[in-house]
Amino acid sequence: MRKIPAVVQNVLNDYIDLLHQLLPNTLEGLYIHGSIALNAYVNDSSDIDFIAIINRRLSKSEVGVLSEIHGMIASNYQNPKMDGAYIMWEDIGKLDAADNKYPFYNGGTLSFGAYFNSITWWILKTSGISIIGPEPTALRIEVDPLHLVSYVSENMNTYWEQRIRKIESSIEQIPQLATEEIDIEIEWSVLGLLRQYYTLKEHSIVSKLGAGEYALLHMPEEWHQIIREAINVRKGVKTEIFISDEERIDMALRFSKYIIRYCNRCFIQKHRV
Numbered sequence: 169m170r171k172i173p174a175v176v177q178n179v180l181n182d183y184i185d186l187l188h189q190l191l192p193n194t195l196e197g198l199y200i201h202g203s204i205a206l207n208a209y210v211n212d213s214s215d216i217d218f219i220a221i222i223n224r225r226l227s228k229s230e231v232g233v234l235s236e237i238h239g240m241i242a243s244n245y246q247n248p249k250m251d252g253a254y255i256m257w258e259d260i261g262k263l264d265a266a267d268n269k270y271p272f273y274n275g276g277t278l279s280f281g282a283y284f285n286s287i288t289w290w291i292l293k294t295s296g297i298s299i300i301g302p303e304p305t306a307l308r309i310e311v312d313p314l315h316l317v318s319y320v321s322e323n324m325n326t327y328w329e330q331r332i333r334k335i336e337s338s339i340e341q342i343p344q345l346a347t348e349e350i351d352i353e354i355e356w357s358v359l360g361l362l363r364q365y366y367t368l369k370e371h372s373i374v375s376k377l378g379a380g381e382y383a384l385l386h387m388p389e390e391w392h393q394i395i396r397e398a399i400n401v402r403k404g405v406k407t408e409i410f411i412s413d414e415e416r417i418d419m420a421l422r423f424s425k426y427i428i429r430y431c432n433r434c435f436i437q438k439h440r441v
Contacts, residue, residue: 172200172297173209176216179245180299186237187220191230197221197257197301201288205295208375210402211247218252219292221301226254231271235278242276249276253283261289261309286311286319290373313371320367321436324428328361332424339421343414350413351401354420358398361427368435377402391426394419 172180180198187195202217203209226234234254241250253272262268263284272283290311296304335342335353342350355376362379366372374382380399384392397409397416410416 172204173211175211175245176204176209176248179216179241179248179250182244183237183241183250184300186240190233190237194222194224194226194230195220195300196223198299199292199301199304200297200299201291201295202251203375205291205297206373206375206378207295208377209248210377210404212404213247213402215249215251218250219288220252220254221257221260222254223256225256226271231278231280234271234273238273238276238278251275260307261311263289286316287367287373290316294373316373317368317371317435320364321431324361324364324368324431324436328364328424329428331357332421332428336421339417342417347413350417354394354416355398355401357424358394358420359402361424362395362398365427365431368431391419391423394423 184195184198197219198221199219200217201219203214204216208214238250251274253270255270259268259270263286268284269281270283271278271280273279289309292304293307293309293311298304335357342353345353359376359380362383363374363376366374366379366382369386377399380395380402383395387395393409394416398420399405400407400409410419
């Protein structure tokens with residue numbers, strides 16, 4: 169069984185206690201997916217990706233209480249941050265649809281809307297950790313590898329392509345950002361796209377760090393600098409690989425466009441055929 173980092177367990181303990189105190193007889197299950205489940209948790213970087221199973225649809229006032237609970241946790245713990253949704257047992261395995269909307273907490277805000285995709289359920293089914301409730305392998309979760317590949321294909325050619333175009337259109341403003349903001353963008357884009365690459369190639373899921381290490385073994389050497397840069401940012405390692413922010417931004421953009429073209433040519437077009 170994978171060991172949960174102590175700081176994560178502390179957050180979860182306080183979170184569960186608050187739920188029992190302020191919303192008693194509501195929580196029936198709690199599962200962890202994401203980097204923790206993939207054994208790739210990084211201090212001050214990884215989130216606590218969770219799925220909470222509740223025994224009823226929450227009223228507006230109860231959702232307000234839920235928001236207060238997350239506010240208290242956030243005030244007590246700067247990191248790790250929580251990111252997850254509240255569903256019932258019958259909702260497990262459902263994908264985003266017009267009628268599949270749930271309360272979810274992300275980025276410090278409790279919202280209501282679509283949350284789940286094939287990646288979430290794949291990780292929960294294959295690597296998820298039960299905090300409360302049956303083991304994930306006992307849950308009724310069916311994720312076809314072809315559906316996983318289809319989701320990633322669409323995501324790469326919508327979200328990721330649009331994101332890269334947006335960054336490129338505002339390239340003149342990017343060097344004015346703080347170095348820490350540029351770090352975040354490079355980590356998110358390079359390792360995020362490499363996770364997509366891994367899924368399309370291996371029909372499975374890997375962590376951001378795992379995707380970076382995998383890419384160093386499979387990607388042309390000309391891209392290794394920016395891949396190592398993204399890995400170092402993720403790990404919090406301070407090393408001087410590039411002489412300027414402009415240089416690393418340029419390579420990150422070129423690599424992002426390259427990996428999208430590469431995946432479309434080598435995996436996505438073949439899959440469509």
